[in-house]
Amino acid sequence: MFSPQGPTLRELAVQALSSVEHGYDLLAPKFDRTPFRTPDPVLDAVVRTVRPLGPFRTGLDICCGTGAGMGVLRRLCDERIVGVDFSAGMLAAAGSAVPDLPGGPAVEWVRADARALPLAPAFDLAVSFGAFGHFLPAERRAVFAQARAALRPDGLFVFPVPAPPRVGSGLYWALWGFDSVMRLRNLLWNPPFVMYYRTFRLPDVLDELAGAGFTTGLLPLSDLGRRPDGSPRCALVVARGA
Numbered sequence: 070m071f072s073p074q075g076p077t078l079r080e081l082a083v084q085a086l087s088s089v090e091h092g093y094d095l096l097a098p099k100f101d102r103t104p105f106r107t108p109d110p111v112l113d114a115v116v117r118t119v120r121p122l123g124p125f126r127t128g129l130d131i132c133c134g135t136g137a138g139m140g141v142l143r144r145l146c147d148e149r150i151v152g153v154d155f156s157a158g159m160l161a162a163a164g165s166a167v168p169d170l171p172g173g174p175a176v177e178w179v180r181a182d183a184r185a186l187p188l189a190p191a192f193d194l195a196v197s198f199g200a201f202g203h204f205l206p207a208e209r210r211a212v213f214a215q216a217r218a219a220l221r222p223d224g225l226f227v228f229p230v231p232a233p234p235r236v237g238s239g240l241y242w243a244l245w246g247f248d249s250v251m252r253l254r255n256l257l258w259n260p261p262f263v264m265y266y267r268t269f270r271l272p273d274v275l276d277e278l279a280g281a282g283f284t285t286g287l288l289p290l291s292d293l294g295r296r297p298d299g300s301p302r303c304a305l306v307v308a309r310g311a
């Protein structure tokens with residue numbers, strides 16, 4: 070799962086016993102060599118699916134980490150792209166990985182909490198990858214409201230969602246086990262490290278987006294394949310300012 074240049078088990082354990090923010094500060098130098106960075110095939114599939122919905126001038130990556138989504142925005146937006154994260158370590162790594170390039174959109178980084186974004190409504194497109202597990206459902210509503218507030222009136226907020234694992238499958242039990250260990254850890258240890266997989270249920274998420282003022286749709290990320298029943302392995306949530 071991890072390359073030899075990735076974090077050691079000890080480093081991962083220290084990270085998991087820290088707060089989310091400090092944990093990512095510690096992990097940042099090796100984050101791109103972990104499976105937690107959104108993989109390139111997912112990023113490429115999002116670019117191909119979102120491009121026909123443009124053009125976009127300005128883009129925002131919420132919980133940008135080391136800049137995976139900023140690479141997506143660079144390919145879709147031609148004027149200005151902004152990555153937001155609360156981990157200074159992740160932003161430092163992102164700054165090296167996604168430099169300002171001549172002829173491309175201006176690249177900016179903002180250190181902020183996604184639940185309270187210090188941004189004017191200036192964006193045509195907002196993305197977020199791999200971070201919603203860090204928010205409890207009530208906090209997720211705040212993140213969606215902040216995304217809405219940062220977008221122009223008809224701006225788009227998009228993010229990929231994998232199909233849920235079949236009940237009883239290996240992945241189902243792996244995610245169930247991970248969440249149970251996290252809940253136990255958070256009962257016994259402070260500061261909490263919020264990271265749950267099974268709190269992100271698509272019907273709830275679509276309701277919460279509607280509550281934040283979005284109309285929503287789903288597009289298949291067909292490049293990522295289909296399940297035996299023909300449904301896509303991964304879809305893109307497309308939320309538009311209502």
Ligand SMILES: C[S@@+](CC[C@H](N)C(=O)[O-])C[C@H]1O[C@@H](n2cnc3c(N)ncnc32)[C@H](O)[C@@H]1O
Nearest residue numbers: 093106107132134137154155156182183198199
């Ligand atoms: C799993 S990483 C994903 C990074 C990147 N988007 C990717 O797909 O590779 C989650 C990121 O969310 C950030 N994060 C978590 N909670 C946050 C919050 N409340 N405000 C801002 N950033 C947050 C973390 O610092 C981390 O960089």
